[in-house]
Amino acid sequence: MKTLKKRAEFLAVSKGGRVGRRAFVVQGLKRDGGEEPRIGYTVTKKTGNAVVRSRIKRRLRAAIAALDRQDVPRSADFVLVARHNALTLPFPKLIADLKSGLPQVLDARTPRGPKRPRPTGYDATSRRKQG
RNA sequence: CCAGUCGGCCGGACAGCCGCUGCCGCACGCGCCGAAAGGCCGCGGGAGAGGAAAGUCCGGGCUCCAUGGAAACACGGUGCCGGGUAAUCCCCGGCGAGGGCGACCUCAGGGAAAGUGCCACAGAAAGCAAACCGCCCCGGCUUCGGCCAGGGUAAGGGUGAAAGGGUGGGGUAAGAGCCCACCGCGUCUCCGGCAACGGCGGCGGCACGGUAAACCCCACCGGGAGCAAAACCGAAUAGGGACAGCGCGGACCAGAACUCCGGUUCGGUUCAGGCCGGUUUCCAGGCCGGCUGUCCGGGUUGGUUGCACAAGGCGUCCGGUGACGGGCGCUCAAGAUGAAUGGCUGUCACGUCCGCGGCUGCGGCCACGGGCCAUACAGAACCCGGCUUACAGGCCGGCUGGCUUC
RNA sequence: GGCCCCGUAGCUCAGCUGGAUAGAGCACUCGCCUUCUAAGCGAAUGGUCGCAGGUUCGAAUCCUGCCGGGGUCG
Numbered sequence A: 001m002k003t004l005k006k007r008a009e010f011l012a013v014s015k016g017g018r019v020g021r022r023a024f025v026v027q028g029l030k031r032d033g034g035e036e037p038r039i040g041y042t043v044t045k046k047t048g049n050a051v052v053r054s055r056i057k058r059r060l061r062a063a064i065a066a067l068d069r070q071d072v073p074r075s076a077d078f079v080l081v082a083r084h085n086a087l088t089l090p091f092p093k094l095i096a097d098l099k100s101g102l103p104q105v106l107d108a109r110t111p112r113g114p115k116r117p118r119p120t121g122y123d124a125t126s127r128r129k130q131g
Numbered sequence B: 001c002c003a004g005u006c007g008g009c010c011g012g013a014c015a016g017c018c019g020c021u022g023c024c025g026c027a028c029g030c031g032c033c034g035a036a037a038g039g040c041c042g043c044g045g046g047a048g049a050g051g052a053a054a055g056u057c058c059g060g061g062c063u064c065c066a067u068g069g070a071a072a073c074a075c076g077g078u079g080c081c082g083g084g085u086a087a088u089c090c091c092c093g094g095c096g097a098g099g100g101c102g103a104c105c106u107c108a109g110g111g112a113a114a115g116u117g118c119c120a121c122a123g124a125a126a127g128c129a130a131a132c133c134g135c136c137c138c139g140g141c142u143u144c145g146g147c148c149a150g151g152g153u154a155a156g157g158g159u160g161a162a163a164g165g166g167u168g169g170g171g172u173a174a175g176a177g178c179c180c181a182c183c184g185c186g187u188c189u190c191c192g193g194c195a196a197c198g199g200c201g202g203c204g205g206c207a208c209g210g211u212a213a214a215c216c217c218c219a220c221c222g223g224g225a226g227c228a229a230a231a232c233c234g235a236a237u238a239g240g241g242a243c244a245g246c247g248c249g250g251a252c253c254a255g256a257a258c259u260c261c262g263g264u265u266c267g268g269u270u271c272a273g274g275c276c277g278g279u280u281u282c283c284a285g286g287c288c289g290g291c292u293g294u295c296c297g298g299g300u301u302g303g304u305u306g307c308a309c310a311a312g313g314c315g316u317c318c319g320g321u322g323a324c325g326g327g328c329g330c331u332c333a334a335g336a337u338g339a340a341u342g343g344c345u346g347u348c349a350c351g352u353c354c355g356c357g358g359c360u361g362c363g364g365c366c367a368c369g370g371g372c373c374a375u376a377c378a379g380a381a382c383c384c385g386g387c388u389u390a391c392a393g394g395c396c397g398g399c400u401g402g403c404u405u406c
Numbered sequence C: 001g002g003c004c005c006c007g008u009a010g011c012u013c014a015g016c017u018g019g020a021u022a023g024a025g026c027a028c029u030c031g032c033c034u035u036c037u038a039a040g041c042g043a044a045u046g047g048u049c050g051c052a053g054g055u056u057c058g059a060a061u062c063c064u065g066c067c068g069g070g071g072u073c074g
Helices: A007-014 A050-066 A091-105
Strands: A017-020 A024-030 A038-042 A076-082
Touching: A007 A024, A007 A038, A007 A076, A017 A091, A024 A091, A038 A050, A050 A076, A050 A091
Parallel strands: A038 A076
Antiparallel strands: A017 A024, A024 A076
């Protein structure tokens, strides 16, 4: 399985679909031309120290390697953004989430683009009493 | 046996299935990717995180800053003495001060009499020796309680972190190193020691407050930047350099021509000036303007090297109190770059918790069964030597204090 | 991976060089003004000065070590 290596490629995939799962968030984008799917892994510094980050990345990589070829859609790029419980989630559940998440992220009905902050309630200043 | 202190070491093991990255050997189509440089694909063998890989706090190697040298001034660091080392703010041994019953731990240069500064508040006074409450003497007045003037003191009170040696005795009107003893301080001689320093004795009677992690003085050390250094290979575009031609910029004139006497044009000479590792100076030495054409080279994305044989590791002997040094033998031991060194499972050791039983010096110990997302801190990034910080649990050794028994 | 900078009230910052009172503005609370609100005026509250040692009589300030955050690298 080929991997994404450049920052520009990661930014391009982040504009595609996005699906959340228990241990990670999948971003995916269909790609013209290439046939072999490519995977990128993102584990932020907020997740833990270097030991934890490396271990999460290795588990995700091992889970991808355990998938069959038909489970991964072709002609597409994916980015897995790890959550902290990717360290502790049982391995079969990790594989099951990947099997369901990878095709779903390419569905046209999934939300697209980078995650935006959800608006919190309604704006309280708009209903100020006037004299 | 308990308590403590110092030093060293380890920091899961085995097996199965599936993977990742270098290295070595054998194959090696003229295959695939790429603009190129370059890389990829087969089989077998063997290797693959740490004591801190961390923090990036010091010191070196290495590379570049064109090269080489000298001096001064800054700036920064270090600071008892001696040694170790490539080097250090590190380590070892010793000295001094403080703490602890002790093993042991902690701290740090000298100069405050080279100079400058500061010492708030309180207090009379904070560095010049001065006197607030007091104490004492003499004189005067007195309502006999004291008051005033002059003088002598620094023992006592009070303020403060600190009040110009301390304790005791003598002495005195009261006092005071005024005198004496001891302690402290300073200084001199001698002795021990390489030295820091220590010791005996004499002298001085106190003259010398604290702060230098305030400025500073003294001694020693240090050029700067950092492997994203640096070298090589290498699309497009922009920019760069060399050469040729044109002769433009500044300054000057024994020149020539024109002139409205301000200058202009031509010719000739020259590059004064600026920049070049913090600054300055002295040397060598190098670089620096415009337009057109031709050629070249550098270089971004990228690739290769740097990059793993190094102050290396292990063992042993010798020298040394020790840090460490020397000899001999064996060994070759991770090398990624969106970043490899793993994922899953089983068994076991250890640990911990619960239950039950036994022993006991009542602190605990032992045996059996069961549980644990069943291992702390933590992941190489050019390489070494240190320091600091984090760390479940365990092992070994030296030493100190106490208890019991013989 | 290397290098550099910054941590003070809920927020934005002074004070640090040169040591002795922890301050300013906004925000919050209360009061005045106003029919009510805003604005204005007045008052009060709010601080382990990132943490821990050390130097000093005395540390936000000086020294050392940690912790956290940010920037930058042909």
